[in-house]
Amino acid sequence: MTFAITVDGRSVPVVPGQTIGAALHAAGIRSWRATRFGARPRGLFCGIGVCFDCLISVNGRAPERACLVEAAPGDEVTTS
Amino acid sequence: MTDVVTDEARAGEGVTYDLVVVGGGPAGVAGALTAALAGLRVALVDSSARLGGQYFRHTAVPARAPGLDRFLRQARALSDRAEVLSRHQVWSVTREPDGDLLVHANSPEGGAVAVRGRRLLIATGAYDRPLPFPGWDLPGVLTAGGAQALLKGNGVVAGRRVVVSGTGPFLLPVATGLAAAGAKVLGVYEAGGGLGLARHPLLALGKAGEAAGYAVSLARHRVPYLTRHAVVEAHGEREVEAVTVARLGRRWNVLATRIVECDTVAVGYGFVPQIDLGVQLGCATRHDVDGSPILETDAAQRTTVPMVWAAGEPTGVGGWRLAEIEGRIAGRSIIAHRRAPGAGVEVAAGEVAGVLARRRDRWRAFGAALQQAYPVEPGWQGWLRDDTLVCRCEEVPLARIREAQELGATDARSIKLLARPGMGWCQGRICGYAVACLAGEPQQPPRRPIAQPVTLGALSDTDTPHDSAH
Numbered sequence: 001m002t003f004a005i006t007v008d009g010r011s012v013p014v015v016p017g018q019t020i021g022a023a024l025h026a027a028g029i030r031s032w033r034a035t036r037f038g039a040r041p042r043g044l045f046c047g048i049g050v051c052f053d054c055l056i057s058v059n060g061r062a063p064e065r066a067c068l069v070e071a072a073p074g075d076e077v078t079t080s
Numbered sequence: 081m082t083d084v085v086t087d088e089a090r091a092g093e094g095v096t097y098d099l100v101v102v103g104g105g106p107a108g109v110a111g112a113l114t115a116a117l118a119g120l121r122v123a124l125v126d127s128s129a130r131l132g133g134q135y136f137r138h139t140a141v142p143a144r145a146p147g148l149d150r151f152l153r154q155a156r157a158l159s160d161r162a163e164v165l166s167r168h169q170v171w172s173v174t175r176e177p178d179g180d181l182l183v184h185a186n187s188p189e190g191g192a193v194a195v196r197g198r199r200l201l202i203a204t205g206a207y208d209r210p211l212p213f214p215g216w217d218l219p220g221v222l223t224a225g226g227a228q229a230l231l232k233g234n235g236v237v238a239g240r241r242v243v244v245s246g247t248g249p250f251l252l253p254v255a256t257g258l259a260a261a262g263a264k265v266l267g268v269y270e271a272g273g274g275l276g277l278a279r280h281p282l283l284a285l286g287k288a289g290e291a292a293g294y295a296v297s298l299a300r301h302r303v304p305y306l307t308r309h310a311v312v313e314a315h316g317e318r319e320v321e322a323v324t325v326a327r328l329g330r331r332w333n334v335l336a337t338r339i340v341e342c343d344t345v346a347v348g349y350g351f352v353p354q355i356d357l358g359v360q361l362g363c364a365t366r367h368d369v370d371g372s373p374i375l376e377t378d379a380a381q382r383t384t385v386p387m388v389w390a391a392g393e394p395t396g397v398g399g400w401r402l403a404e405i406e407g408r409i410a411g412r413s414i415i416a417h418r419r420a421p422g423a424g425v426e427v428a429a430g431e432v433a434g435v436l437a438r439r440r441d442r443w444r445a446f447g448a449a450l451q452q453a454y455p456v457e458p459g460w461q462g463w464l465r466d467d468t469l470v471c472r473c474e475e476v477p478l479a480r481i482r483e484a485q486e487l488g489a490t491d492a493r494s495i496k497l498l499a500r501p502g503m504g505w506c507q508g509r510i511c512g513y514a515v516a517c518l519a520g521e522p523q524q525p526p527r528r529p530i531a532q533p534v535t536l537g538a539l540s541d542t543d544t545p546h547d548s549a550h
Contacts (some may be wrong), residue, residue, distance in 0.1 A: 017140025022234035030219040037475045043219040047226025050207045052505035
């Protein structure tokens with residue numbers, strides 16, 4: 001009932017309907033980018049598309065909000 | 081459930097809808113369904129994959145939750161009778177020369193879509209109002225609504241050892257939901273009150289059953305509920321590992337502290353109504369009981385701008401029942417307007433007379449009473465240190481805001497120009513309230529010409545109505 005996405009080459013399980021951000025958070029990956037000035041780690045904060053902390057690049061696309069993008073089988077994401 | 085819109089032609093090529101609704105929560109769905117059942121051509125645009133908004137957010141295979149079955153039946157009935165555009169993020173609404181309204185949205189495929197309508201219903205909900213504190217940007221610190229969205233929308237428990245903190249009745253369902261899902265909830269720290277669960281304002285407001293339900297659930301999971309307490313600092317290297325919990329004075333000044341080890345924090349200090357689209361269109365605003373800017377509406381849920389209605393949290397935070405009632409009233413008023421466009425207040429008032437209007441007034445009073453029972457006290461500003469980030473996007477610490485004030489910035493707007501809080505990705509949605517408090521003024525209505533980040537390509541497409549993605 002689950003499928004997999006790849007995070008920096010590592011396989012992460014996803015329950016259909018979960019967002020990329022939820023799948024990462026559930027897998028214990030709680031930050032996936034660093035801020036511009038202080039290089040501070042960031043992941044989910046508002047969880048509903050308001051704060052933009054959780055920006056992530058999926059399949060090489062421009063950064064999107066991980067809390068809004070639903071994961072699809074085979075998605076590849078890279079963290080920084 | 082209509083949850084996937086793959087064919088952009090469905091955005092309605094050449095169609096002018098009688099009503100376009102923005103927001104797929106209880107207010108938007110009730111308004112859209114009321115109008116659609118009366119035969120109006122309706123489109124509803126929503127950013128999520130599944131209708132529900134925040135309260136009725138659900139997983140792809142919905143779990144059981146109070147009221148959810150009924151909402152899902154409404155959503156299905158709507159999908160059969162109206163155009164439902166899920167996963168579409170609305171970034172602006174513009175007025176055409178003939179008076180029609182164009183709702184511009186990003187489609188899931190990254191293109192631009194414009195939906196044309198004679199009338200607009202703004203039902204865009206609200207989001208958590210966080211307060212800054214040292215370490216609040218550490219991963220593992222989430223808004224209360226964020227933890228709730230993980231659970232309700234994704235079936236993911238935010239953490240193993242969780243601390244819930246902030247103010248307001250929303251902390252209770254968040255804490256009981258997490259505990260029931262298997263998290264160890266180490267405590268609910270309610271900054272306000274001072275009376276404890278036994279005298280929770282929900283009791284005074286005749287919601288004894290609801291309050292007792294939460295009390296029983298917290299007791300069963302051995303979750304301490306402490307008023308006049310709050311998380312005032314989060315500690316950790318790469319993510320949160322512990323928090324400082326403070327006992328607070330009446331104005332939220334710190335009286336005593338202790339450390340609680342945890343891996344997750346859920347914080348929320350009330351809600352911010354999402355009113356950007358109304359402000360863009362020139363709708364009049366006012367301050368709600370708690371100081372939040374909200375859209376001014378009349379008895380028929382009409383804003384001050386012709387052909388624009390609003391329902392739910394953008395007219396004042398009051399919960400899902402109030403939102404649904406306001407949506408239904410707006411729907412009826414819109415039906416009346418289509419039948420007799422020239423008629424004035426009397427027709428609209430006639431349409432909302434009776435039971436529905438009385439129920440709305442009762443729930444509004446309830447919402448206002450809850451806001452009054454949980455004010456944000458100014459002592460939180462004393463939790464901040466010079467290097468505490470106030471604006472997470474532009475990484476603006478308190479010191480830079482104080483510096484701007486010393487340079488002569490007297491209000492939130494000039495602080496923003498000098499120190500850049502609110503100039504980043506979220507456009508001040510997260511820090512706007514805190515910056516206004518630090519400036520010593522009530523929060524002003526947001527001036528955001530664009531409600532969502534949008535590509536230059538989408539902007540250049542905006543003069544092409546309907547489907548311009550290809």
